[in-house]
Structures are given as structure tokens and as C-alpha cells.
Amino acid sequence: MSVLAHVLEAAGIATVVLSSVREMAAKAAPPRALHCEFPLGRPLGVPGDPEFQHDVLARAFALLDEPSGPVLVDHPTVIEADDTPLACTLPPRFDPSLPPAVDEARGLRKAYDRALARRGVSSVGRVVDADGVPGALAVLHAIAEGATWKEAGLPGGNTTAVCHDIRTYYEEAALELVDGPAAGARAVEDWFFDRTEAGALVLRARAAIRDAGAPFPVWFYMTPGQR
Amino acid sequence: MNGDQAMRAHAATLPAPEFPNPAWVTPRPLSESTVAIVTSAALYAQGDEAFGAGDAGYRFVARDRRDLVLGHWSPNFDRVGVALDLNVVYPIDRLEELAARGVIGRVAPRHVSFAGNQPDDVATIRLDTGPAAAAALRADGVDVAILTPV
Numbered sequence: 001m002s003v004l005a006h007v008l009e010a011a012g013i014a015t016v017v018l019s020s021v022r023e024m025a026a027k028a029a030p031p032r033a034l035h036c037e038f039p040l041g042r043p044l045g046v047p048g049d050p051e052f053q054h055d056v057l058a059r060a061f062a063l064l065d066e067p068s069g070p071v072l073v074d075h076p077t078v079i080e081a082d083d084t085p086l087a088c089t090l091p092p093r094f095d096p097s098l099p100p101a102v103d104e105a106r107g108l109r110k111a112y113d114r115a116l117a118r119r120g121v122s123s124v125g126r127v128v129d130a131d132g133v134p135g136a137l138a139v140l141h142a143i144a145e146g147a148t149w150k151e152a153g154l155p156g157g158n159t160t161a162v163c164h165d166i167r168t169y170y171e172e173a174a175l176e177l178v179d180g181p182a183a184g185a186r187a188v189e190d191w192f193f194d195r196t197e198a199g200a201l202v203l204r205a206r207a208a209i210r211d212a213g214a215p216f217p218v219w220f221y222m223t224p225g226q227r
Numbered sequence: 228m229n230g231d232q233a234m235r236a237h238a239a240t241l242p243a244p245e246f247p248n249p250a251w252v253t254p255r256p257l258s259e260s261t262v263a264i265v266t267s268a269a270l271y272a273q274g275d276e277a278f279g280a281g282d283a284g285y286r287f288v289a290r291d292r293r294d295l296v297l298g299h300w301s302p303n304f305d306r307v308g309v310a311l312d313l314n315v316v317y318p319i320d321r322l323e324e325l326a327a328r329g330v331i332g333r334v335a336p337r338h339v340s341f342a343g344n345q346p347d348d349v350a351t352i353r354l355d356t357g358p359a360a361a362a363a364l365r366a367d368g369v370d371v372a373i374l375t376p377v
Contacts, residue, residue, distance in 0.1 A: 011364075046315065053314055
């Protein structure tokens, strides 16, 4: 973002960056930056809170009044990511002949469909759509049980993309299954990896691919780095 | 260390490209300015070209589109916020409200989305795609850009 700020400014556009990594903003020194110590992925801080978002924008646009730069100012609010797994009901076991994650994913389909109907858009579909998620989990199950990852029939042949689609399918479905306040950042990630059969399977398949000697990018980006 | 702390600690160690003679624009009054959003969330309008892994290109997002897909390839940030409320990454409705109140002059007719996961030198964005996007925004009459990182 700081590089783009310099490029845009050189083209004659005044810029304000909402910084997410303070050290980087200090080093890259864009003309104007408001550092926002908010969860990564939420640069305006709080979903569903127009008042807070307007406060962020007002503080950012106020930097346009500075006579010279670089300017780096901190938003006074710090928002920590929420590491408590989302409380979200999972479907009961329905077909014991299926791997647990495949059965689970099938059981979440109606919730996913409600999410799609409500939002009108889904970020599932990089290599599989919702119809393909159970099958993709079946492939990961085979890999976790010893199949060779190169020959297991991974959709698109891309572990990162497959795991993106699986996790996004679960995340979008989960938002239809919880009541109460909006989910905190990382709460849904923690629910996926710590509570669901699919999350556990992704972790097992990732470990199997790593242990089979696959190149680092093939297995590492299947999950967040800290896992 | 949670995921955000780990990512911030890692990002803080990355090299920062140097701009020895940085440009500085003295802006027009905000109430007369056309404002665009430039994000690195790899958002793109449904039906447009998806972002590939390591994609250094950009997509325009028309002012009236809200059916945006999150095309980012990094697994290391929260993706649920944008599913709950697009504005937490792409504050298009907030800009419309500011324009209606006269705080900003106009909302730009189109906005720009890049992908935040880039090689450390960000050479393509710095030398090629970034200047191209900037020229297109200037041609649209954009005076001010708010940059939202993911």
C-alpha cells in the first residue's frame, strides 16, 4: 500500500494509507498514513459499524490538511483479534460410510446456500464450487490416509486454492448459523481449524504433504502460517 | 502469539522499497475532491477475471458494484469481516454518505483493487501496473485516494 501511495502521489493524486503494520509504514514512509491497529483484514476496524468506520475515514482525511510529510498518526483505538472459537452448531453425523469431513460439509450446504442467497456473491470457486467441496475433502482424506498428493486428484492441482475454497465454504456457512454480535476476527478461523472435521483434516493432509517432502509452498499456504 | 501478532512481526522485518524523492500533492479542498478507494484486498466484481497466485495486476471496481469476490491468496488474515460488511475493507457506502453530506466532492466512478501478497520488491506494481492504475484514476478526475490494505 505504501508503494502504491508513492506511485499515486507521483501521478498527482493525494493519498492517505490506512496502515496495518506500523513498522512498515514508518520505513516505507507514504505521504500520509493513519496507523490502524485493527485485526488484519479489517482496515476500517469494525464490520457493521458505520459510525466507527466514519471515524476512521475522518481521521484519515484530516491528514490531507497537513502542510508537509511524511505523516504517520495512530488511530487511538486498538482492536485485538478474537481468538475464542466461534460458537457454532455443526451438523450431526448423517452418513457414517463417508469420511467425517465429507459428511459434515454436506450437512452445511443449506447454510451455505442461505449465505449465498443473502449476499448474492460467494468467494468459493477458485478451483471448486460448493458442489465440489465434499469431493475436495474426500481427496484430502485420501492424502491424509496415505495417498500420494500428486496422484490423489486434487482439484486444479493446487493445494492453496483447494483449501481456500473449503475454508471459505465453511466460513460463509458459519455466518448463517450464529446469532448475536458479529464474529470477531480469527474467531471463525479458530472455529474452522479447532472445531470442525474439515479443519482437522486440512491440518492432517498438510502434515502428510509436508512429510512426503513436497516443496514448501505446496503445503505451507494450506493454512495460516502460525498453524 | 496469535495469527495477527505473528503476521505483524513477520511483516515488520520485510524490506521496504525506498523512494528517495517522494512526491507530495497539495490537495484541493476535500469538499471539492473526487475520491477513489485503492485496496490490496484482491476484491473483484463477480464475473470479472479472478486474481491468480502472485498476480501483480489490478481490477477496476465500478462505483455501483457490491457483489465483490475476495480473490486474495494469503490465508493469513480475517476474511469474515468482509463477508459481514464489505465496507470494513472497501468503504464505498461510507464514501457515498460523505458525498451526500458534502464532506467530499464526488465518489469516483471506479475504484482499484490489487492483491496484497506480492514479491518483496513489488517491482511490477511500482513500475508498471501501479502507474497504469494511477493514470486511469487521474483520467477519471480522481483527486484523493484512500488506501485500504489486506
